[in-house]
Amino acid sequence: MKVLVAVKRVIDFNVKIRVKSDSSGVETGNVKMSMNPFDEIAVEEGVRMREAGTASELIAVSLGPQACQETIRTGLAMGADRGILVETDADLEPLAVAKLLKAVVDKENPDLIILGKQAIDDDCNQTGQMLAALLGWPQGTFASNLAFADGKADVTREIDGGLETLSLSMPAVITTDLRLNEPRYASLPNIMKAKKKPIDVFSTDDLGVDVTPRLEILKVEEPQGRERGVILADAAELVEKLRTEAKVI
Amino acid sequence: MEFQLSDEQSLLVSTLRRFIGIELHPLEDIVEQTGELAVEDAERILKNSRDLGFYAMNIPEQHGGGGLSTLDWMLVEEQFGYTTDILIRRAFGNVYEILLAGTPEQQERWLLPSVKGRRTFSIAFTEPEAGSDAASIRTTARREGDTWILSGQKCFISDAHFSDFFVVTAVTDQEAAHRGISTFIVDKGLEGFTIGPDQPMMGLRGTTHADLFFDDVKLGPETLLGPEGDGLKLALETLGRVRLAQIGARAIGKATRILDLTIEHARQRKQFGSPIGEFQMIQKMLADSAMEIKAARLALYATACSIDRGNEAREEISMVKVQASETLGRVVDRAVQIFGGSGYAKGLPIERYYRDARIYRIFDGTSEIHRTVIAKALLKGAPQLYDLVAQ
Numbered sequence: 029m030k031v032l033v034a035v036k037r038v039i040d041f042n043v044k045i046r047v048k049s050d051s052s053g054v055e056t057g058n059v060k061m062s063m064n065p066f067d068e069i070a071v072e073e074g075v076r077m078r079e080a081g082t083a084s085e086l087i088a089v090s091l092g093p094q095a096c097q098e099t100i101r102t103g104l105a106m107g108a109d110r111g112i113l114v115e116t117d118a119d120l121e122p123l124a125v126a127k128l129l130k131a132v133v134d135k136e137n138p139d140l141i142i143l144g145k146q147a148i149d150d151d152c153n154q155t156g157q158m159l160a161a162l163l164g165w166p167q168g169t170f171a172s173n174l175a176f177a178d179g180k181a182d183v184t185r186e187i188d189g190g191l192e193t194l195s196l197s198m199p200a201v202i203t204t205d206l207r208l209n210e211p212r213y214a215s216l217p218n219i220m221k222a223k224k225k226p227i228d229v230f231s232t233d234d235l236g237v238d239v240t241p242r243l244e245i246l247k248v249e250e251p252q253g254r255e256r257g258v259i260l261a262d263a264a265e266l267v268e269k270l271r272t273e274a275k276v277i
Numbered sequence: 278m279e280f281q282l283s284d285e286q287s288l289l290v291s292t293l294r295r296f297i298g299i300e301l302h303p304l305e306d307i308v309e310q311t312g313e314l315a316v317e318d319a320e321r322i323l324k325n326s327r328d329l330g331f332y333a334m335n336i337p338e339q340h341g342g343g344g345l346s347t348l349d350w351m352l353v354e355e356q357f358g359y360t361t362d363i364l365i366r367r368a369f370g371n372v373y374e375i376l377l378a379g380t381p382e383q384q385e386r387w388l389l390p391s392v393k394g395r396r397t398f399s400i401a402f403t404e405p406e407a408g409s410d411a412a413s414i415r416t417t418a419r420r421e422g423d424t425w426i427l428s429g430q431k432c433f434i435s436d437a438h439f440s441d442f443f444v445v446t447a448v449t450d451q452e453a454a455h456r457g458i459s460t461f462i463v464d465k466g467l468e469g470f471t472i473g474p475d476q477p478m479m480g481l482r483g484t485t486h487a488d489l490f491f492d493d494v495k496l497g498p499e500t501l502l503g504p505e506g507d508g509l510k511l512a513l514e515t516l517g518r519v520r521l522a523q524i525g526a527r528a529i530g531k532a533t534r535i536l537d538l539t540i541e542h543a544r545q546r547k548q549f550g551s552p553i554g555e556f557q558m559i560q561k562m563l564a565d566s567a568m569e570i571k572a573a574r575l576a577l578y579a580t581a582c583s584i585d586r587g588n589e590a591r592e593e594i595s596m597v598k599v600q601a602s603e604t605l606g607r608v609v610d611r612a613v614q615i616f617g618g619s620g621y622a623k624g625l626p627i628e629r630y631y632r633d634a635r636i637y638r639i640f641d642g643t644s645e646i647h648r649t650v651i652a653k654a655l656l657k658g659a660p661q662l663y664d665l666v667a668q
Contacts, residue, residue: 062291098284098287098288101284101285101288105285105288213292213295213296213329214288214292215328215329215330215331216330216331216334217330219288219289219292220285222284222288223284223285
């Protein structure tokens with residue numbers, strides 16, 4: 029089967045996020061960017077399917093500025109066969125991303141789409157679900173295990189109180205949870221080979237998708253710093269403080 | 278002039294940084310406490326690294342290595358600086374390019390197994406009476422028919438107890454001064470070849486250092502590496518790139534790792550009611566460290582690019598060697614100062630970094646020797662070393 033994975037370029041998880049001085053967003057200039065960790069898990073799952081022979085082709089798709097090519101290259105170095113970049117400098121909201129991905133799906137006709145359950149920058153957790161709705165395909169979100177048999181995808185999901193297993197007919201949309209797998213390191217030969225793998229570039233106009241934002245960001249602020257804790261002598265003092273200072277009892 | 282990593286370089290660098298953080302950092306404290314890297318750990322990190330093509334990346338592809346350009350190799354070695362000497366040796370190899378000067382038979386027998394990580398070797402040039410003055414060695418190899426008889430002593434040989442063979446310099450012609458030195462490959466276990474006990478060092482825990490004793494060791498003609506009398510020339514030609522990598526790049530990587538920790542500490546540590554990073558005297562130290570690291574790194578990359586263009590860059594390598602190792606010395610000294618008492622205590626790794634850093638100004642040519650190399654070139658006429666227009 030043909031598998032498509034979506035990869036997003038986000039601020040590296042190690043970076044200390046700084047809010048822009050005009051409160052319009054977070055500082056992204058001269059900041060280390062990496063592939064969204066949940067998308068890495070998606071790529072890893074695709075590569076494992078490719079190695080197991082379940083997948084015949086693995087395509088890594090990214091949407092955003094030209095620099096997203098680097099994110100696609102990371103996917104190619106991990107083992108994807110080719111890449112697609114929908115190049116745009118616009119701020120993309122989940123619905124616009126889902127529409128663009130649907131346009132790519134219409135071109136490529138994959139049997140399976142794997143996405144991270146959410147991106148670590150905006151934590152929206154919407155794209156996979158919206159894409160499945162737009163396509164009218166079944167969805168298995170927060171997958172912690174995936175198995176394929178008889179043209180069906182069995183998706184194990186972590187839900188409150190336990191594990192749930194869904195059987196999806198194909199084609200389908202799957203979003204990955206943290207425990208689905210542990211992404212590999214790209215090897216030196218594969219990093220060098222990734223350079224030669226093709227990346228097709230489209231514009232949002234090529235795909236006929238209107239990406240105009242529907243939301244307006246009013247203000248982005250740093251979370252309030254936590255006040256230093258104090259060590260209390262005994263429970264009586266705690267009760268006293270809860271009553272007089274915190275005024276919760 | 279583009280000061281930006283390519284997509285591949287950036288991926289290689291971040292992959293290595295992650296590999297080192299996950300696979301090697303957890304072993305550092307254990308090696309520090311036990312004084313050695315357990316055999317099973319050494320085998321595991323070798324396997325994990327080799328499977329990813331991270332072993333012997335400096336050796337050309339046709340010999341089974343990674344085939345990196347000098348610049349790419351320096352980017353990689355800078356990341357190696359994020360861990361300790363012994364872990365770099367076992368995970369990524371220490372395959373000196375001097376073996377590329379060997380005949381196809383020599384490469385088959387000694388280079389190939391080294392590139393695959395099946396055999397390990399060390400360079401043995403230093404002697405009790407010949408450190409910086411490499412030409413004054415007293416180890417001799419005299420010809421007897423078809424064989425060479427090696428006798429003498431080498432000292433401070435890194436990894437001596439682990440290595441399977443050694444590349445050894447010896448005088449083959451007493452009359453010819455520095456043109457009378459040749460290089461031999463000496464297998465461990467030959468009759469008359471003994472290795473002294475480990476000499477514990479200030480830092481570099483886990484790596485052994487020992488004397489080698491040659492008491493009329495018989496060497497076949499196939500052990501002569503390169504032409505007779507070319508020993509010093511060979512060393513000069515092949516060790517420059519290694520020096521740039523193992524001292525220059527690694528020192529910069531180490532300094533970067535230490536500055537990261539220092540800045541974090543300056544943010545967190547509170548005195549007089551505010552983080553110490555808000556005090557100007559601490560700020561000066563942080564700013565100086567960052568400026569010096571950045572300058573040394575640019576010099577490193579410029580020199581690597583120069584080598585990739587085909588230049589020998591001997592004096593530039595010396596410049597980076599001094600600049601990077603002395604930067605590391607200052608950065609780690611400031612780190613101890615900013616960490617204060619906890620920087621001096623063994624509970625944190627800062628004191629270990631301090632001990633490990635000191636050797637950088639000494640091994641592979643002292644700061645003094647490299648300054649002499651630079652100054653001699655300047656006096657002979659080498660304005661390209663400092664003047665843009667003369668380049």
